[in-house]
Amino acid sequence: MTVLGYVAPRPKKWPLRRLAGLAILAALLVFALLPLVIGGPDPLKQTLRLALKGPSAADWFGYDHLGRSMYARLTAAFRLSLGLAGVAVVTAIVPGVLLGVLAAWRGGVIDRIVSTVSEAFLALPGLLLVLMLAAIVPDQPIMLYVGISLVLWVEYFRITRALARPLLASPAIEASRLLGFGPLYIIRRHLWPEIAPILLTVGAHGAATAIMAVAALGFVSVGVRPPTPELGAMMTELLPYYEEAPHALLQPIAATFLMVLALQLIAGKDKP
Amino acid sequence: MIKAIFNRLLQAVLVALLVGLLTFVMARSLPGDLAYRIAAGRYGYDLVGSAAAAKVSAELDLGQSALAALGRWFMDLVRLDLGTSLVTGAPVIDEISHHLGHTIKLSAAAILLSLLIGPPLGIFAGLRPGGVLDRGLLLVSTALRALPQFVVGLILIIVFGLMLQLLPTAGHDRGGHLILPALTLALGLAAVSNRVARDAMLSVSRSPYYTFGRTKGLSGWQVFLRHGLRNVAVPIVTYLGIQFVYLVEGVVVVETLFAWPGIGHALVHAIFGRDVPVIQGTALVMGLMFVALNALVDALCHLTDPRRAA
Numbered sequence: 001m002t003v004l005g006y007v008a009p010r011p012k013k014w015p016l017r018r019l020a021g022l023a024i025l026a027a028l029l030v031f032a033l034l035p036l037v038i039g040g041p042d043p044l045k046q047t048l049r050l051a052l053k054g055p056s057a058a059d060w061f062g063y064d065h066l067g068r069s070m071y072a073r074l075t076a077a078f079r080l081s082l083g084l085a086g087v088a089v090v091t092a093i094v095p096g097v098l099l100g101v102l103a104a105w106r107g108g109v110i111d112r113i114v115s116t117v118s119e120a121f122l123a124l125p126g127l128l129l130v131l132m133l134a135a136i137v138p139d140q141p142i143m144l145y146v147g148i149s150l151v152l153w154v155e156y157f158r159i160t161r162a163l164a165r166p167l168l169a170s171p172a173i174e175a176s177r178l179l180g181f182g183p184l185y186i187i188r189r190h191l192w193p194e195i196a197p198i199l200l201t202v203g204a205h206g207a208a209t210a211i212m213a214v215a216a217l218g219f220v221s222v223g224v225r226p227p228t229p230e231l232g233a234m235m236t237e238l239l240p241y242y243e244e245a246p247h248a249l250l251q252p253i254a255a256t257f258l259m260v261l262a263l264q265l266i267a268g269k270d271k272p
Numbered sequence: 273m274i275k276a277i278f279n280r281l282l283q284a285v286l287v288a289l290l291v292g293l294l295t296f297v298m299a300r301s302l303p304g305d306l307a308y309r310i311a312a313g314r315y316g317y318d319l320v321g322s323a324a325a326a327k328v329s330a331e332l333d334l335g336q337s338a339l340a341a342l343g344r345w346f347m348d349l350v351r352l353d354l355g356t357s358l359v360t361g362a363p364v365i366d367e368i369s370h371h372l373g374h375t376i377k378l379s380a381a382a383i384l385l386s387l388l389i390g391p392p393l394g395i396f397a398g399l400r401p402g403g404v405l406d407r408g409l410l411l412v413s414t415a416l417r418a419l420p421q422f423v424v425g426l427i428l429i430i431v432f433g434l435m436l437q438l439l440p441t442a443g444h445d446r447g448g449h450l451i452l453p454a455l456t457l458a459l460g461l462a463a464v465s466n467r468v469a470r471d472a473m474l475s476v477s478r479s480p481y482y483t484f485g486r487t488k489g490l491s492g493w494q495v496f497l498r499h500g501l502r503n504v505a506v507p508i509v510t511y512l513g514i515q516f517v518y519l520v521e522g523v524v525v526v527e528t529l530f531a532w533p534g535i536g537h538a539l540v541h542a543i544f545g546r547d548v549p550v551i552q553g554t555a556l557v558m559g560l561m562f563v564a565l566n567a568l569v570d571a572l573c574h575l576t577d578p579r580r581a582a
Contacts, residue, residue: 120286124559127521131543132294132555212420216521219422220528220540235426242430253423261418 021204021265024258032078035071043072043229055247064234064248065241073229074251080230081259084141085210088148089203096156097199101191103157104164105183115161118154126151130213134222141224144214151213152206159198164191204267208260215256231256280567287559288349295552296342349556355549357542364553368535372557375523375534381450382457382519383512390462391469391508398473398504409466416463421522425456425529453530457522461515465508472507476500506577513569520562 034040047067055062061070103111121129130147167173173190181189217223218232226233234252242249348355355364397406416424432439432452439452476482477500485495524536531537535554542550 116282116286119283120290123283123287123563124290124555125517125520125562127524128539128555128558129294131524131539132551215420216422216525219420220525222540222543232420232422235423239426242434253419253426256420256423257415257418260420261414264414264418 015268017265018268021262021267024262025266028078028255028259028262029082032075032082035075040075041069041072043068043076044227045069045072061251062245062247064238065245070248070251073234074255076229077231077234077252078255078259080141080224080228081211081214081256084145084148084214085207088145088152088210089206091145092149092152092206093156093199093203096153097160097195099153100157100160101164101187104161104168111161114157118157121150121154126209127213127216131217131222134217144217144223148210148213152209155202155206156199159202160195163194163198167191167194201267204263208263208267211256211259211263276570277567280563280570283566284560284563287563288556291552291555291559292342292346292349295548295555355553357547357550364549367538367550368553368557371533371535371538371554374532375527375536378450378453378457378527378532378534379519379523381454382461382522385454385458386461386465389458390465391504393462394466394469395473395504397466398470399477401470401474406470409470413463413466416459420525421456421460422525422529424459425453425526428452428456429529449530449532453526453532456526456530457519460518460522464515464518465511468511469504469508472504473500476503479503502576506573509569509572509576512572513566516562516565516569520558520565523558 045068047063049067053059053063053067059069059071061074064070064073099114103114126148129151130144133143133147133150167190170190173186176186176190214223214230215232215235218230218234219236221233221236224230224233226237231252235249238245238249238252356362357364357367360367393405393409397403397409400406419427429452439448482495482499485499486492490498523534524539526532527534527536528540535558539551539554539558541547542554
């Protein structure tokens with residue numbers, strides 16, 4: 001085996017499933033962001049004579065029990081869920097990867113401390129943690145986001161640490177060190193290319209988890225409070241009208257389903 | 273094995289510490305006056321006055337310093353005393369043991385039901401990869417996994433409870449009440465376990481020892497019982513452990529949805545009532561339950577796979 005063969009990058013795989021997931025996600029994003037560009041009805045404005053009005057040619061999405069535009073509420077709820085999930089995943093990646101590299105690099109006491117802390121977070125079911133944090137400061141989406149980040153970082157930490165350990169002991173990195181390259185170069189040149197593709201998979205899973213958690217908390221009325229449009233809370237509000245206005249109840253359900261499905265398609269295989 | 277037990281014990285202690293710290297921060301940063309909120313929880317929002325709040329405050333010693341309160345909670349915990357509920361005044365441990373019984377009943381039913389649904393279907397699918405059952409299962413389990421549990425529960429309620437009027441949708445006193453919440457949890461668990469069983473069956477049936485079993489003249493059923501079942505069971509049991517997260521989290525939401533008087537329902541209610549000792553106790557018990565379930569799976573793996581015993 002030549003030295004070149006040793007470092008040869010794996011061929012990039014973009015299976016159809018992943019492309020389909022990306023396409024759905026892109027479509028949802030366009031749908032959610034469109035009202036910001038072209039304007040649209042206010043998600044909080046009530047027009048009671050339109051209450052529970054079904055979809056029509058003019059309003060494809062109909063109105064809810066208070067006569068609020070379902071289109072406006074749905075797009076706003078999409079923005080909230082996707083935004084929270086996106087920010088939570090990104091803020092979980094940064095400390096997760098940094099701590100993972102640090103633990104693998106320095107080992108010893110630092111490794112043990114960080115690993116123990118991550119164990120503690122792992123031993124607590126994620127939703128419980130988010131629920132408790134959401135209870136600390138209710139009515140604040142920021143607490144939901146902090147809670148979700150606190151749950152998600154552990155995964156990045158564990159994966160980065162596991163990947164970085166053998167890499168740091170590899171001949172390639174030894175050579176880099178002997179040549180006098182600093183830590184930043186080694187991270188960028190050797191570690192990042194190995195870690196980055198896995199981040200996409202884990203990140204998509206994490207985003208799906210975040211969306212489900214936000215919806216579940218909204219559903220049990222602990223998360224975002226009404227009248228803020230949120231998918232889980234919308235389902236709770238619209239459940240009593242399932243017979244008169246099934247379209248209204250189905251919309252947040254379909255929205256959650258599509259988002260999570262898209263992210264799972266992107267993530268592909270189950271969690272490593 | 274001893275190392276595994278030690279690790280789980282360490283995890284249990286860490287859970288206690290983390291829960292204690294979190295709930296402590298929570299109790300101290302609650303918006304609004306704690307005494308007023310607790311008084312509201314006790315006597316109803318209309319009957320709260322400064323007199324009631326003062327009474328509550330004096331009774332519960334709410335004026336003490338933050339650090340003292342945290343220290344006291346941990347000291348009590350060591351003595352296995354979880355304190356008393358701020359709302360009902362009953363010992364937290366009594367309330368929790370009452371709820372825990374219902375939760376264990378629901379969880380056990382859900383696990384059993386999911387084992388009856390998931391692995392058998394997965395094994396049949398794995399015996400004929402690419403067949404109608406295999407593709408159908410893939411479709412259904414992908415769809416189920418993309419729906420949050422409470423949505424699955426909602427759909428079950430609407431279909432079986434409201435449209436067909438077959439099953440009760442809330443409550444707990446009759447046997448039928450268990451079916452829908454247990455089914456909701458079981459479907460979520462089975463959505464994953466059938467895929468695991470399917471992949472395991474596929475790899476086992478393609479293995480040399482399985483082929484040899486067929487070659488030496490065993491029937492399909494015999495070779496499955498002798499060479500297949502145990503090997504398929506190993507990844508399923510391992511996966512059960514990962515699924516417990518799903519179960520413990522699901523219990524919170526599903527119990528609330530079906531008004532099942534378990535620990536998840538109690539937790540959500542305690543959060544509404546700002547009943548801090550109950551929140552602390554419930555979160556602690558749920559965390560410990562989770563650690564215990566994982567330890568149980570470790571032991572089960574150990575028993576199913578003799579190769580690991582070394």
